[in-house]
Amino acid sequence: MPHKMLKLSTLAILIAGASQANAAVYTVVPVDKGNENISKVIKDLDYFSEAQANANETPISVFSTGIKASVDGENCFDDKVPCNVDNYDVTGVARRGTQGTPINDIVAYNQNDQRINDRDSLESYCDNNLGYGSCESWANQQYFGTNYNVNDTMSKEGLGGLQKKQAAWKNNYYSNAFALVDGKHVTSFADTDETKYSGTQAKQLGILLAQTTDAIANGIVEVNGKQYVYGTTTSALFKNADSNMPRAFAKRGFVNTDTIKIELPPVSTGSDFVNNMGQTEANGAVKLPTGNTTLLVVGSSSYAPSFAFDGRENDKLPDTDDIGIAGWIRL
Template identity: 40%
Template sequence: MRHKTFTFSTLAVLIASATQAQAAVYDIVEVSGDSSGVDALQYYDKNTSELTDNVQFYGQGISQSSGEKCFETSCTAANYKVFGESRFGSDGIDIRDEIPYQLDNFQQINDQWSLERYCDASLGFNTCDSWANTRFFGTGYNTDNPEDGQGFGGLRKEQFAWRNNYYANTLPMLDNGSDAFDRVTTFANSATGYDAAVTPSLGTLVDGGDQVSANGAVSAVGSSTLGDYALGVTSSAYFTQNNRYARQFNKRGFVNLGSNMVSLLPIAGNDLVKHTGQTLATDAVEFPAGNLLVVGSAAFSPSELNNNIKLPDDVPISRGDLNNCKTKASNPAQLFGTDQASWACQFMVFANDAVFWNVDGSTNPEAQRLAARPSDRPALDPDDSNRSFQASARAVALVGESELDKKPVMVGYTTDSVDNDYYAVRAAVYKLKEGVDTTQPPKADDWTFSYIPNLNIESGNDRIYRYTIATDINGQGKVIGVAKSARSEERSFAERMYLFDVNNNTFSWLDSSVSSLFFQGSNGFASEINDNGQIVGWVDTETVNQVNGRQRRQRAFTYLSGSDVVTDALPAKSAWLLDDLTNDDVVGGKANQFRIAQATGINDAGVISATALKCDTGYKSLSKSAECEGDERLVAVKLVPRVDATVQPRVEEKETVSRKGGSIGLVTLSLLALFGLRRKR
């Protein structure tokens, strides 16, 4: 028999007795995939009827507002569009990351063994074998024969597409204004979107009807005088020729601007970079008027192409030599040929820099560097050429005291040469240099960068952080980000969150001094901050050991970092789990069908985008950890503020018997993959 106890804080009891009718602070609106048709697509040899149960929808951001304040005046949910992606299973390595898991300057996390080794060293779970297998062989893989292809998604399917054909796992999605998703098509879904000098060598495009072969994800949407835009990253579609399937590039930034589909090209120069180099688009602002300033990252040089590191174990070196790809680079017929040696060229990796593109929709622009690299930061680490330089602009905002003074400020990361000994990723801010003509589109090296203080990779000779990254910036110059601890603290390699002000150079941690929500050793991810200073993200909600233990449960949070009152229900400087703010105190109600897993975006109106667990039959109780005895799946949602609402915290449910039932299975594995994500910002 299961025994449970419920605990209420005094505040919760008082609120519960006084304000039952207006308990929830946010209404939950699901953005469904009903109109997208992704569950009708072909997925390897699986019966399409299975896909309806396995496709998951992820909310990664929310469209901006136009002056509305939804805590003051009721807002219509359909006016705010969630963007993100759908997935059929695990993606192996996040399509939005320049390098695997943000710390792999060696670029060697590319097979089951290297995934497991990363998990052991950086996460510490005692289930790293299962963690790695899910990412490599796919969600729900056959444990008796992992290579039989039964798993949904997985890195291995991409690696063996050369002989096995390929069906996309991750598809870009955008709210169509009716709280339903449409699939976004990009230049990559049409043969005309590729260089005409390359496509004859690639063969015939495989991307149409019920088969899509280009993965993709939307990272930002917005409006400009040039038209509405959506941007993000896509892979090349696959092309077939003489019984082989090849793609031109692994990742390429896209912008859909009005009716124009734009491909964002790498930094000009090297032929191998030109043909196969990766780019990522992360954010944009209109600056100056009539110019869409898109930021992100782009390849500028091949990495050291050491086959023992760069090729996956399951792809023998005898089938190709990456260094030979350099000599083939000027001839697409050789680079994308049908011989076994060309297979290796599908695994090219690059040094990447923080860049921008000036986009007007008429051409496919080449990337321009944001800032000149220091002289001691060449493409390859001078002390170990297997490491490569990596940098990225993850977000941009127009910052200034008045509208006339506003200039773009980018945040993200660059490579620090630590003690002239090794390369490491470190959080950075990019600004325009003094005297730059702001009436004209910016040019390469019009920018300067600086490190965010208090985030040194080392202290003395001790490694403190594996990486530090800035994830977002608002119009007041407030920056948020994360720092991944190199050492175990409270049995966890914690990912700490911070807040930095570029205007007065002040820095603070989001830790227990701010709220008990951010306890010592907790893992969190600060995803976005709006102009009101409201931060959203996700954080650990339990203290179980992760090192030599299991992955902790995480849930979405919001923190009111500003001094102004956004709503009386959420005082300034307060932090909350969003599960507490979406509780309407009705067990059989709509709100109790959801638990908010990750909050990924927030606009100035206060509307939040998120990915949630949904129990179609409703959770058994109002507790944060309540069971679902029916189907449980991941869905995209928007959280719309209520006017004059109050907080009804969910009860804490303590169990003396380990949980069983509906939460175990494919959705649990998908959720573990979700918590491995690092959003674009």
């Protein structure tokens, strides 16, 4: 491992010496729960046949997003107070390829320009913000997926990638991001069935297709002995009468308990467009002060049309040549 030396200026040393500081020693505990579950439930799920060999050989990436807060009377930072590390459930996400655009971002990569929607715009974002020396390669991986076929980018051999999300309307889709609690795959209202979808157009969506959502669990809170898992999920795909496969919305926040799975609908504005397709996110949650049984969930609610004219064309749809679908798609 390379050795790195931190050099402090004389001014910084003087400031540090004049300041009082408190130090703590932390015990880092690896979370090993659920590894068998990840392999069995996620790795063995169906995928595009063209990419199945890659799916079998490529390790699944797992990321943690949150940890349950300590209960009253327990403090893992005080040796004199009991602490059971097994009480602290960890939330996260497992991915079997690149995500293209992060599900937790209100707009892609939290950029004011909402048109990061193709390979070239991904590379431009990288050049302007990340400073990588390999932005072309990064953009290709994010768009076409991990281990994509460089000689045939339309072959669907890559794992994940924005291209597959965009082509789902005609080509179907297989889940790429899976919400986790202690390594175990958890589903939300969006995975259940057609009846769990709200909005005036819910009955016109068609038949829900299994294994087509992407989701992330952002945290877990305990209230009066009941655990609440919250996060963000995409809509599932639906097969409609025209054999197209629409999503009901881009993303919605969710809250799960042991017995119920709740959708966080968009703020009602009287607009059918917003009520049906508006997106929400569940980014955090807290239990209100002692004696209150209310869980406060915080996040965002937003929407935007896919095409608008505001003095210039503002088309946030992908180029159909990039996704191999003939004709324009207006959502």
